[in-house]
Amino acid sequence: MTAPAAFHELKARLAEISDLSGVSRLLLWDQQTKMPIAGSAARAEQSATVTRLQHELSSADEVGRLLDELTPWAESLDADSDEASVVRVAGRDWEKARRVPAELTAELRREGALGLRVWAEARPRSDFELLRPSLERILELRRRYVDCFEDYDDAYDVLLDDFEPGMKAAEVQAVFDRVKEGLRPLIAAAEPVDDSILHQAFPIEAQERFSHEMLERFGYEEDSWRLDVTAHPFMSNPATTDVRVTTHYHPDSLHSLFSTMHEFGHGVYERDVDPALDRTTLGTGVSLGLHESQSRMWENLVGRGRPFWRFFYPRLQSAFQEQLGSVDEQEFVRAVNRVEPSLIRIDADEVTYSMHVILRFELEQELIEGRLAPRDLPAAWNERMESLLGVTPPTDADGVLQDMHWAGGLVGYFPTYALGSVMSVQIWERMTEDMPDVDAQIERGEFGELRGWLREHLYRHGRKFSPQETLRRAVGGPIDPEPYLRYLAGKHAA
C-alpha cells in the first residue's frame, strides 16, 4: 500500500528536526574537544538557537494537523512497521513539545546554565550555600514544568519521563528497594584488595595505542568513528554513520580504558540503529536507561570480565612491560574488580555504584515534593551516605556538590544510571542463552557475534518502541533486578 501524501510531508518535517538534533550533537562534541575557549559565548548562543528552532519545528501546528490526519491510517498498519511507529512516536513527541511554553523552556535553560557556572565555583570551595539559591530556583522551575502536564500519579513521574519515557517512580522504587537489600550484604562482605598496580605511571601514548586496538576489536572503524580526548568523557554522534567517542587519559592510572569502553557502549548502540530510521527522529537510542545498559555492559560485563583479559592482558603487559610485567592476570583482574565503599559516584566500583544512585533518587524525590528543603540537603546527603555505604563525606565537595546534574537543571536523570546497570545484566543473561560460547569468543578477542546479537535484539529498534517494550523484546519481560544481583553475588561474593 502507498503512504498518503501527508506521511511524506510529516517525514520531511521530522527530517529537519533530526538534522538539527545531529547538528546539536556536533556543536556539543566540538565544544568539548576542539573549540578554542574564546568561542564559548558564541557557541552557547548557537546551541540555544538550534535548540529553540528544533522546538519550534517539533511543536508546529502543522505537525499536529498532519498527525491528526495520519493517525487512523497508522493505526490500520502493523504496529511494528516503521510507518506506524513513526506516526505513533511523532505523536507522543508532539504532545510533549506542546505542553511546555517556550518561555519556561528558555528559563530552565538559562537557570541551568547559570547553575552550572555557580556550581563550578561552589564545588572547589565546598560552599553549598553559594549554590543553594540556584538550586531553589531550579526546583521551583521544575515544579512549574511538572504543572504543564496532567494525568500523573506522582510529580516525579513527569521528570523521569524525559529520560526514561513511560517509567514510573513507583516502579523505580520497587526495583531500587530490592537492589538496596541485595547489595547490603555484598558490600558488607567486600574484602580489601590492593589495587596499587593500577596507579602507576602509564605513558599516555601507550594508553592511546592500546585503546585504539581494543576499540578496533570491538568494531570501531575509521570510516565512521572517532576517538578524541576531553575533560569529562562522553559520546556524541552527529549521525548514526558518524559516532564520536571521547576519553580522558590519566598519566598515573589505567582508568581511561574503562571509560573508553563505557563510551564505546553508548556509541555502538547509536551506530547500529536501523539506517531505515535515519532522519525520522526514531533513529537514536530509546532512553538513557537502555543507553546506560550498553555503556555499562561494555565497561563491566565485557571489560571487567576474565575472558576479556584472557585475550587483552598479554597485550596490555607488552604495552606496559615495566609496570605490569610481573603482575599476573588474576591479580590484575582482581584489582580492576576491587569493591570498596567510597565517596564519589563516578569512581565507584560495580557493586557500590547503584547505592550512590539510589541516594540521589531518594533525595531528589523529597526535594521536588518539598519534603526536604535545599538548606537541609547536605546533612541529609551525609546521613544517607553513612546509612547506605558506611562512609561520611568530610566536605560537601566530596558529597552533595560532586555532581553537576541538579545545578544544571536535571532532575529525574540519576535513576537511569542504576536502571541501566540492572538491565545490562538482564540483557547479558538472555544473550548467553543464545550464545553459550560467548566467553570463548571474547577470550579469542572476537566481538562480532555479540555485537550482532545486540544489534538484532536491541540496537536496531532505535525509538520505535517504548523503553519497556524495547526491553521486553530483548529479554522477554519487564525490568527485573534479580539477574543483576545474582551476577554481582556470583562475581563478588566468591
Place this chain on the structure above:
Amino acid sequence: MTAPAAFHELKARLAEISDLSGVSRLLLWDQQTKMPIAGSAARAEQSATVTRLQHELSSADEVGRLLDELTPWAESLDADSDEASVVRVAGRDWEKARRVPAELTAELRREGALGLRVWAEARPRSDFELLRPSLERILELRRRYVDCFEDYDDAYDVLLDDFEPGMKAAEVQAVFDRVKEGLRPLIAAAEPVDDSILHQAFPIEAQERFSHEMLERFGYEEDSWRLDVTAHPFMSNPATTDVRVTTHYHPDSLHSLFSTMHEFGHGVYERDVDPALDRTTLGTGVSLGLHESQSRMWENLVGRGRPFWRFFYPRLQSAFQEQLGSVDEQEFVRAVNRVEPSLIRIDADEVTYSMHVILRFELEQELIEGRLAPRDLPAAWNERMESLLGVTPPTDADGVLQDMHWAGGLVGYFPTYALGSVMSVQIWERMTEDMPDVDAQIERGEFGELRGWLREHLYRHGRKFSPQETLRRAVGGPIDPEPYLRYLAGKHAA
C-alpha cells in the same frame, strides 16, 4: 536616544540568522577536517537544512515589516552608526533573499552538488563531455536566477553581486583590461629561476612547528584560533572568537607555508571585526574581493617579501638545516618569487596569477550571455591560455577542468581573486604612508602594528559599509590597478 522596540525585535531575528551562519561554518570545517567519511550523506542533509532554515528566517515577512517600520528611524541616525548600518544592510539582504524562490535555490544547490560529483569523475579522466550536461544545466539555472532580479545593465552584474556586492562587470572589465596590459611585458620579461631548493624532502613535523611559530608571530592565539590539516586549505570561523585556519603539508615542498599565511589573512580579517557587530549579520568580512585582498596580502606582500625572510629565514634554516643550510637568503627569496607562465591557477606565481583569473572572467561572461556554447569551451580556454600566458594545456584536466567553481554552480566568483590582489596593494601602499617603518618592523618579526592598522582601517568595519565604501575608507579612493602594477614591476622587473 533609545532604539525603538522594533529594533530589538529585528536584532533578535538577525541574531538567529547569524547563529545559523556560524553553525554552517562549523559544519563545513568539521566536514573537511574531522568528520569520518561515512558521515558525508547525513552532513549534506544537515547543511542543507541549516541553510534552508537560515533562508526562511532571512526572508520572513515579519523581517520586512520590521524594516519598513525602522527605516525612517534609521535614516534619521548617523549613517555610520551601528544601528543605521544594521537596518540598511538587513534591508538589502532581505530584498535579495525575497527575490529568489526557495525551489530555485534548492535546484541550484542540488545541481551544484551533482556537478561537483561529476567534476570529481571528469577531471582525472580529462573528460569534459562528461561534465558538459551539468554545466549546461547550471548555466540555465543561473540565467533563471538572473531573471529573478530587475534593474541591471548586465546579466553578469547580478551574479557578481553575490560575491562582490555593488561591483559591476564593466568596472571589473576596465580594471582587468589595464591589468592585462600591465602584466604582458612583465610576463614576457620574466627570467628563468631555478626553484628546485623548494622541492626537497621537508619533514612534515618540522613544517608544522615552523607554521605555528610563524602564525604566533602574526598574532594567532591558542584561545581563539586553530590550525588543522585538510586536503584543500580554507579558513572557516564559527565565530569571530573562534577562527579556524587549515593547511595541507606536502612532504616534498614548502608550499604549505604560503597557503597557511594565505588562510591566516582570511582568518585575521574575521577575527578583528568589531565585536559590537557580533550576531547582527554584519560581523563578517564584506566581500570575497576584500577577503582575498587580505589573504593575498599576508601571503605575498608579507610572506614573499625580503623583510619577512630577513627575520624568518634563519629560523627556517635551522628547522631544515640539511635542506637549506647551504642556501643563502637571497637565493631562497628569489626562488619563492619565481615567475613563470604555467597551466594551473592555484599554483601560479604572483605575476601570472591574475591572467588565469581574467581568462575565467571573460569566458564566464560569454557563457552566461550565450555568446559561447559549453561545447566550445575547451577550445576557447586553450586559445585564451595561449594568448594570455603563451602556454596550451595538453589535456582538459590541466585546462578547463582544473577548477570546481563552475561545476559547483558558482558563476561570478572568479574575478574576486584578482580584484583582491589589486586591492591588496592599494591597501599596502596606503598603510606604508602611515607606517613608513613597516619593513623594519617585519624584519624584527613584529606584526602587531601592521595588524592594528588593518584592523582600524579595514577589518573592524565588517559588513557595515559596501565593499566600495569599505575600500574608500581604507585607501581614500576606488579600486585602482596602478599600485598593483607598480608593485609587480618594481619587484619583478628589477
